[in-house]
Amino acid sequence: MSTPSATATTTVSTGTGPLGIALVTGASTGIGAVYAERLAQRGYDLILVARNEARLREVAQRIRAATGRQVFAQIADLNNARDRAQIEETLRSNPGITLLVNNAGVAASAPLGAADADAMEQMIDLNVTALTRLTLAAIPGFTARGKGTIINIASVLGITPEILNGVYGASKAYVIAFTQALANELKEKNLRVQAVLPGATATPLWDLIGVPHNTLPTEWVMPVEDMVDAALTGLDAGEVITIPPLHDKALWDAYEGARQAMRDKLSTSAPAPRYLRAS
Ligand code: NAP
Secondary structure, X not given: OOOOOOEEOOOOOOOOOOOOEEEXXXXXXXXXXXXXXXXXXXXXXXXXXXXXXXXXXHHXXXXXXHHOOOEEEXXXXXXXXXXXXXXXHHHHHOOOEEEEEEOOOOOXXXXXXXXXXXXXXXXXXXXXXXXXXXXXXXXXXXXXXXXXXXXXXXXXXXXXXXXXXXXXXXXXXXXXXXXXXXXXXXXXXXXXXXXXXXXXXXXXXXXXXXXXXHHOOHHHOEOHHHHXXXXXXXXXXXXXXXXXXXXXXXXXXXXXXXXXXXXXXXXXXXXXXXXXXXX
């Protein structure tokens, strides 16, 4: 994989509209490209981040032409520490940024017993480390300005890690837990935080893991535009966890309710009786 140095096409301004700038990672295709389009349609200026320069510039140009918003392409490999540091610096230093979409991510389909350890480490580095570092870079400015939104793209595999590759599922479980912790910590500070849990969504990600989405049952796969529109509806509704494919919301409420019910019962001076040896 080539490692481009993070570069901005033009000097990035602090934005031209009242909504400010949305920085979207992984915006050259798939879910990130649709987020970029939808956020520009809502009135955000954009900083788009990805590695593939030609594709990112094409997306930026298309959105600029369609919406008239300012759209900057910042080419960066978020697996590269130097590139990543430049995006962190952008988040720290540009007071116009009001929204961060941590979308860039990779998946895998290999069972754990056959998985390549280096590829798994790279996946954790992108799905977990980059997402964490970018979020931590954004929070101080958002908090100081009393305004900001962080959208973290997780996956339904974060709550069903037995499906597909376990490192991928575990990386997305991290995203969910991290977002819940952030939401709890930032709730008094007028910041919005959301984790989005897509199910199978029609994007190039599936080609990259060797399972094109058109080989899956059609009733499993959501069009990418529908997924993003549903996720933004969840954001507007103030949801911390948004699961576009889950029709029966009571199932999530029961799951989350059980977790909350355990909260005050998870630290005790004595082991539970079932763990006591009969003497
Ligand atoms: P995708 O079509 O493969 O797009 C991934 C995006 O991330 C691309 O823009 C890619 O651009 C960028 N990217 C990959 N590696 C990068 C790196 N090292 N540095 C910077 N950018 C990088 O995938 P997608 O389906 O849209 O996935 C987006 C997010 O949704 C991911 O976090 C994924 O885990 C999650 N998700 C997807 C599905 C699904 O079914 N599609 C389901 C649940 C969750 P470049 O190649 O140009 O860098």
